[in-house]
Amino acid sequence: MTLRDEMLDMGRAARRAAETLRTAPPERRTAAIRAMARHIRANVDPILAANAADVAAATAQIDRLRLDAGRVEAMAAGIEIVADLPDLLGQELARWTRPNGLDIARVRGPIGVIAMVFESRPNVVADAAAIGVRSGNALILRAGSDALGSARAIHAAITDGLVEAGLPAEAVQLVATADRDAVGLMLDGLDGAIDLVIPRGGKALVERVARDARVPTLGHLEGVCHTYLHASADPAMATAIVANAKMRRVGICGATETLLVDRACAHALLPLVVAALPGCELRGDDAARAIVPMTPATEEDWSTEYLAPVLAVRVVDDMGAAITHIARYGTGHTEAIVAEDAGAAEAFLARVDSAIVLWNASTQFADGGEFGFGAEIGIATGKLHARGPVGPEQLTTFRYVVRGSGQVRP
Amino acid sequence: MTLRDEMLDMGRAARRAAETLRTAPPERRTAAIRAMARHIRANVDPILAANAADVAAATAQIDRLRLDAGRVEAMAAGIEIVADLPDLLGQELARWTRPNGLDIARVRGPIGVIAMVFESRPNVVADAAAIGVRSGNALILRAGSDALGSARAIHAAITDGLVEAGLPAEAVQLVATADRDAVGLMLDGLDGAIDLVIPRGGKALVERVARDARVPTLGHLEGVCHTYLHASADPAMATAIVANAKMRRVGICGATETLLVDRACAHALLPLVVAALPGCELRGDDAARAIVPMTPATEEDWSTEYLAPVLAVRVVDDMGAAITHIARYGTGHTEAIVAEDAGAAEAFLARVDSAIVLWNASTQFADGGEFGFGAEIGIATGKLHARGPVGPEQLTTFRYVVRGSGQVRP
Numbered sequence: 001m002t003l004r005d006e007m008l009d010m011g012r013a014a015r016r017a018a019e020t021l022r023t024a025p026p027e028r029r030t031a032a033i034r035a036m037a038r039h040i041r042a043n044v045d046p047i048l049a050a051n052a053a054d055v056a057a058a059t060a061q062i063d064r065l066r067l068d069a070g071r072v073e074a075m076a077a078g079i080e081i082v083a084d085l086p087d088l089l090g091q092e093l094a095r096w097t098r099p100n101g102l103d104i105a106r107v108r109g110p111i112g113v114i115a116m117v118f119e120s121r122p123n124v125v126a127d128a129a130a131i132g133v134r135s136g137n138a139l140i141l142r143a144g145s146d147a148l149g150s151a152r153a154i155h156a157a158i159t160d161g162l163v164e165a166g167l168p169a170e171a172v173q174l175v176a177t178a179d180r181d182a183v184g185l186m187l188d189g190l191d192g193a194i195d196l197v198i199p200r201g202g203k204a205l206v207e208r209v210a211r212d213a214r215v216p217t218l219g220h221l222e223g224v225c226h227t228y229l230h231a232s233a234d235p236a237m238a239t240a241i242v243a244n245a246k247m248r249r250v251g252i253c254g255a256t257e258t259l260l261v262d263r264a265c266a267h268a269l270l271p272l273v274v275a276a277l278p279g280c281e282l283r284g285d286d287a288a289r290a291i292v293p294m295t296p297a298t299e300e301d302w303s304t305e306y307l308a309p310v311l312a313v314r315v316v317d318d319m320g321a322a323i324t325h326i327a328r329y330g331t332g333h334t335e336a337i338v339a340e341d342a343g344a345a346e347a348f349l350a351r352v353d354s355a356i357v358l359w360n361a362s363t364q365f366a367d368g369g370e371f372g373f374g375a376e377i378g379i380a381t382g383k384l385h386a387r388g389p390v391g392p393e394q395l396t397t398f399r400y401v402v403r404g405s406g407q408v409r410p
Numbered sequence: 411m412t413l414r415d416e417m418l419d420m421g422r423a424a425r426r427a428a429e430t431l432r433t434a435p436p437e438r439r440t441a442a443i444r445a446m447a448r449h450i451r452a453n454v455d456p457i458l459a460a461n462a463a464d465v466a467a468a469t470a471q472i473d474r475l476r477l478d479a480g481r482v483e484a485m486a487a488g489i490e491i492v493a494d495l496p497d498l499l500g501q502e503l504a505r506w507t508r509p510n511g512l513d514i515a516r517v518r519g520p521i522g523v524i525a526m527v528f529e530s531r532p533n534v535v536a537d538a539a540a541i542g543v544r545s546g547n548a549l550i551l552r553a554g555s556d557a558l559g560s561a562r563a564i565h566a567a568i569t570d571g572l573v574e575a576g577l578p579a580e581a582v583q584l585v586a587t588a589d590r591d592a593v594g595l596m597l598d599g600l601d602g603a604i605d606l607v608i609p610r611g612g613k614a615l616v617e618r619v620a621r622d623a624r625v626p627t628l629g630h631l632e633g634v635c636h637t638y639l640h641a642s643a644d645p646a647m648a649t650a651i652v653a654n655a656k657m658r659r660v661g662i663c664g665a666t667e668t669l670l671v672d673r674a675c676a677h678a679l680l681p682l683v684v685a686a687l688p689g690c691e692l693r694g695d696d697a698a699r700a701i702v703p704m705t706p707a708t709e710e711d712w713s714t715e716y717l718a719p720v721l722a723v724r725v726v727d728d729m730g731a732a733i734t735h736i737a738r739y740g741t742g743h744t745e746a747i748v749a750e751d752a753g754a755a756e757a758f759l760a761r762v763d764s765a766i767v768l769w770n771a772s773t774q775f776a777d778g779g780e781f782g783f784g785a786e787i788g789i790a791t792g793k794l795h796a797r798g799p800v801g802p803e804q805l806t807t808f809r810y811v812v813r814g815s816g817q818v819r820p
Contacts, residue, residue: 019737023761090760098782102771109763111793195793214621216794237816244818327429349811350500351433353519361512361814370819371810372508383521383605383807384626385795397793400781401759404771406647408654409780 003177007185010140010173011193014113017170018138022110026087028165033083033130036161037076040126043157044072050153051122058120058146065120065147075126075154078375082130085374088396089136103403108396110136112195115186116377117142117209119201122150124377129158129172131375135395138171140194142186144201145178152176183208189215198390200378203305218390220381222305223253223333225363228322228348230339231264235272237360238338243276244362245336251307253379254334254356254366258302258312260322266315267291280309287315302329319344323351330354332381334366355381355388413587417595420550420583421603424523427580428548432520436497438575443493443540446571447486450536453567454482460563461532468530468556475530475557485536485564488785492540495784498806499546513813518806520546522605525596526787527552527619529611532560534787539568539582541785545805548581550604552596554611555588562586593618599625608800610788613715628800630791632715633663633743635773638732638758640749641674645682647770648748653686654772655746661717663789664744664766664776668712668722670732676725677701690719697725712739729754733761740764742791744776765791765798 001009021029040047051067058065088108095105114137118124125141132139143151155174162171175182187197187209199209199219206219227245229238245256261270270291274282282294283301294313301312302325316322319337326335336358337348345359356366356379366389368376373391380386386394411419431439450457461477468475498518505515524547528534535551542549553561565584572581585592597607597619609619609629616629637655639648655666671680680701684692692704693711704723711722712735726732729747736745746768747758755769766776766789776799778786783801790796796804 022763096782098780102775102780104781112763211624216626216792218794234816240816240818248819345813349813353432353522354809356810356812358812359814361812361817362819364819365512365812365814365817367819370508370512371514372506382626384628387807388810397797399764400766400798402766402768402771402775403755403759404769404775406644406650407771407775408650409658409772409774409777 003179003181004185007175007182008190008193010175011113011190013170014138014140014173015193017168018110018112020168021133021138021171022089022136024167026089028167029087029133029136030083032162032165032167033079033133035164036126036129036158037079037083039157039160040072040076040079040154043153044069047072047150047153047157051150054147054149060146065122065150067122067150071123075123079126079130082134082375082392085134085392087134088393093398100407101405102407105401106398107401108398111395111397113138113140113193114395115140115142115194115197117183117186117197117199117201117205119144119205120146122147122154124200125151125154125158125174127375128377131377131392131395132172133162133167135392137395140173140175140186142175142182148178184212187213187215198377218380218382218386220253220333220379222331223255223366223379223381224258224303224305224329224331225254225256225333225366226258226260226326226330226335227256227363228260228335228337229262229265229269230319230337230341230344231262232341232344233265233269233338234340235269238269239272239276241336241338241360241362242273245364246277246280246311247309248362248364250309252364254364255307256311256336256363257304257306258314258329260314260316260325261288262319263287263315263317270313277311280311282311282313284313285315288313319348323348326352326354333379334358334363336361336363355379413589413591414595417585417592418600418603420585421523421600423580424548424550424583425603427578428520428522430578431543431548431581432499432546434577436499438577439497439543439546440493442572442575442577443489443543445574446536446539446568447489447493449567449570450482450486450489450564453563454479457482457560457563457567461560464557464559470556475532475560477532477560481533485533489536489540492544492785492802495544495802497544498803503808510817511815512817515811516808517811518808521805521807523548523550523603524805525550525552525604525607527593527596527607527609527611527615529554529615530556532557532564534610535561535564535568535584537785538787541787541802541805542582543572543577545802547805550583550585550596552585552592558588594622597623597625608787628790628792628796630663630743630789632741633665633776633789633791634668634713634715634739634741635664635666635743635776636668636670636736636740636745637666637773638670638729638745638747639672639675639679640729640747640751640754641672642751642754643675643679643748644750645679648679649682649686651746651748651770651772652683655774656687656690656721657719658772658774660719662774664774665717666721666746666773667714667716668724668739670724670726670735671698672729673697673725673727680723687721690721692721692723694723695725698723715741729758733758736762736764743789744768744773746771746773765789
């Protein structure tokens, strides 16, 4: 059987499984998610053995790839959080009656079959499986070659959980090959079997998916996030927020990459803020460098997602200049303003068109868990369907259910 | 200036106009829509003159292309309906407080810049302009060559309305050339200036857009809509609904193309239903033809959107067989069940995964106006972002606005 035939078979099986998932009682979906967590815990040894083999063979990204007993337990615990989330399917989002008596309801349902392409984080298999079953979507997962052994071991536990609860094993399928052509076939939609592709990985993967997909995609490009210190910012708060937004974890997409500071407060604030950023390389414009010594920033720095202890720093004339900078160089992910002046803050929140805008809080709150979604599979920076953290709710759609009594259209 | 440079300029102008539209007060958007209607009424003569020239030069689709005073008045009246719709921007869709005190709001906003590619219906310029301004989106419209003169005349009135209300003329731009390369450039996204492409036209156009677009799209493919007569159907209601669903207007996407009839009631119902379809060609399976003489249906008939007085007819064993038929041949647009048995009807409504499912009503109700949306620019059959009628609300997205008091992430 060719790879193409094999993948088309997976697509058809996923479509059938999606139908079963969609119409299964909520309790069965919940039971399957709980059983997945149990089987992951019961299989910690084979999962770690497979992961050790992956790590031994890996060429890069070992930190993201490596599992230990604690990470496996965290995976199982994360799945259980999703099991406790309310079931969404069949929920009435709106309902109204027309003058002719037609009763129209907008009812939530799953998207159908979702393909997810990821790279070196094997825990994505567990997160995605739980979120997929909770939202009633069948999944086709494609792991990077580095993580394939670990992904298979986790997937075996997921399958056992599905089957134990009486759901089809094909509700969560894993592409068994590292052949890169598999991704191309998925982006082509497997003959209409795939409703949505979600890339979860580096810039090159996300760009390939955006460029080549013939089916809808939901991805986040980069997070070039900004923290803007307004002239009215409280110095202690500004210092604490910038330190957290940049340095708490530098490798996540919600980490601040550029600091914008009002000219009016730059002399007072910049030295304080910089003192709170030990170990962070600073790259500033001339005005910032006139206050604190730092590397000169180049044009490229303003649009770079460092994912590293590096911060670009720019002094701006006023809030308008800060908003213009963000619109020009930002990626529509997450931006924060620190300000005591509520009017200025509200204007910033209204005018900055990013998925998440924050006032007096760290950009590192850009996270589904922190939003109370229970779980997420990424932060969407596109404007269609979902923006911001993508949890189970964001993987649903709706239908219109219309109840009549013989109405015909005049 | 090359076409490419010209189009990139349009993209940049649209992006600037979108920013102005998004932050303009709601009253100004309303005033602009009202002014558009006024300028259309004031320019009925030049619009009809341009249209007469288009019609004289046209090669096909003359019915869709032709305007008269009544159609121009209907265009203006349709715009005024949209002016009366509530403004949606800034609406809080949800708001909650996290245990750490963060106050999170999901706030509605426009998508940004929407490109719309249409064929021979010049009234799309007016409908789209009103819906675009109401939802705060800047538009780039591309008319088919047949309709370009009419589109220009209508667009001139739209521009006058925008400018009169103090909004930028570039909020609604019309591509001035019939050069087909313009569509390719739009599908490529004009260097990030276009957020969404909506095709409004025939199958070839919609398929080209789905295949070639590098930006998100919202289109409806075909409407192969079904009406299913359950064994419990009331004969008089079934007859009235089928006649309306098929024949009221055969050329709209919500027209029924296939009739499915339960075997248990086929002998009793089919002759009645057929008698109510004078002038309609019937193409049936063997079981249907054993009851009423009709042309034999081929496999292709089950998946054909006739948009003509032709109806495919199939006798099915039971509701399960009807649902299987719809899942296999349908396009996810609109399906109806006629039944007195409420349990059967609810099962059908729950199991059929189409954008619109109706019980005891005509499929021709698949229309934004009939749903109470005030206006629509099409029926979406995809599953992402919007399903069913696409009105102003469906052209919005949301952002998360987070208000804190100095929170940093642990």
